[in-house]
Amino acid sequence: MKVLWPVVLALVVWLSLPLSAQSETSQKQADVLFQEGYTLYQQYYSPNAFGKFKQAAQLGHAEAAYYAGNILRRNHTYITEEAEQFYRQAAEGGDVYAMLRLAQKGNFCGTLQNCDYDREEWLDRAFYAALPRAKAGDTGAMMALSSAYAIKGDRTADFEWVERAAENGHAFAQYWMAVMLDEQERGFYWTDSGRRADMLKWLKASAEQGFPKAMLKLALELRDGGQLEEARYWVERMGKTDYYDAILESGAAILFGPDAESLYGEGSGYGFAEPRPVEGAAILLALHRQTGKDAPLKMIEVYRDKLTPEIMAKAEARSKELLVDAPVIYYLPKFGI
Incomplete structure (x- = not known):
């Protein structure tokens, strides 16, 4: 008792x-x-x-x-x-x-389509909730409204509300505009170069706000376009984020340096002057420690012939200082999956 x-x-x-x-x-x-x-x-x-x-x-x-x-x-x-x-x-x-x-x-x-509720009613309620807030400048409501129009089947309005949110500084909307322009080929452009210019514009806007998914896509796009100096800048930055895919790409790029092309083929490198094995391996070791994923260790194993015990000891010590402030995450969208 x-x-x-x-x-x-x-x-x-x-x-x-x-x-x-x-x-x-x-x-x-x-x-x-x-x-x-x-x-x-x-x-x-x-x-x-x-x-x-x-x-x-x-x-x-x-x-x-x-x-x-x-x-x-x-x-x-x-x-x-x-x-x-x-x-x-x-x-x-x-x-x-x-x-x-x-x-x-x-x-x-x-498969039986047996949900016991009125889908049209819920769509109307979503519009009723989001539209006034979106018109008042709420960028989160703008993105919700774009999804509502997508469900309704209005691709034009869907695209326009994402664009409005992007223009008003919503970092994910800016990233999503780039995805829509590039991977979904949304919007009308007279030339591919005009489409690409806008895609890069939105990626840079999002990346400059610190959105890691934009940083990664921007680094890859700049690399593929031969803009290596700017690509390297974003490789360095995205390695300091909390986004798994960006950290993995950054660590590998820094580890391999110019050897990336001999390992993975032409165009896979970012034009680094030399490998930085201690720094790159440290990032990958820290990423493995935080997540338990095998991919970072596989990147190190690819380069094992050039990693001496001394280099690995330094990398191990350095790794203990990295990725300790926040959990490593994947930036899953709220509605996209």
């Missing part, structure tokens, strides 16, 4: 607090759980992330409910009844992307 007294005392203290204080405490707990879940989600640890999101959702966190629903949908490749309940909670809490999930057609309802 004595063991229970601290619990009883804590409950008495909790119940004696004003309702506003209880609510504020619950909100803080929900926010912490959401952030923990979001980090795990961005590291592809979905089972662990789901537990955090579910707890946060139980405390009323709308966005956490959205991500809980997303994990269940991705696990089953369609919206299950449990996923639907999470999406409904998020949508009722104002999350526009949850409304859009409930508005999607195709295989999102499974």
Whole structure:
């Protein structure tokens, strides 16, 4: 019985607090759980992330409910009844992307197409929620609105709202404009050079704001276009981010230097004057330590013949100072997967 007294005392203290204080405490707990879940989600640890999101959702966190629903949908490749309940909670809490999930057609309802809700109604609600905010200058709402138009099948409006968000400084929108221009060939251009110029313009705008996915794509595009000096600048910068793919590319490029072309073929190097094995191997060792992934070690193994025990000892020591401030993540989009 004595063991229970601290619990009883804590409950008495909790119940004696004003309702506003209880609510504020619950909100803080929900926010912490959401952030923990979001980090795990961005590291592809979905089972662990789901537990955090579910707890946060139980405390009323709308966005956490959205991500809980997303994990269940991705696990089953369609919206299950449990996923639907999470999406409904998020949508009722104002999350526009949850409304859009409930508005999607195709295989999102499974092969029987038996979702028990009105998809058109949810699409209307998404427009109603996002359009006024987008017109008022909310760039996040602009991006949500572009997704709503994509579901509706209006590719022109979808593109225009991404462009508006990009013009108003939304870093992901700027990156996505580059992807739409380059990989989806959206928009009309008289020449390929004009399309490429705009694609690079948006990538640079996003990269300069620090968005790592833009840095990586920009470095690769500049390398392929022969703009090696600028490409090397972004290789150096992206190695200091928290984005897995960018760190991997940066570490390998710095490790191999000019030898990249003899290893992987013409055009695979960034024009570095010489290899920097200690620095490059340190980045890759740190990336392996943080993520447990094999790819960084495979990059080192490719270059093993030129890595002396002394070099590896220095790289190991240096690696302990790298990637210690933040978890390494993948920058998964909220709605794109």
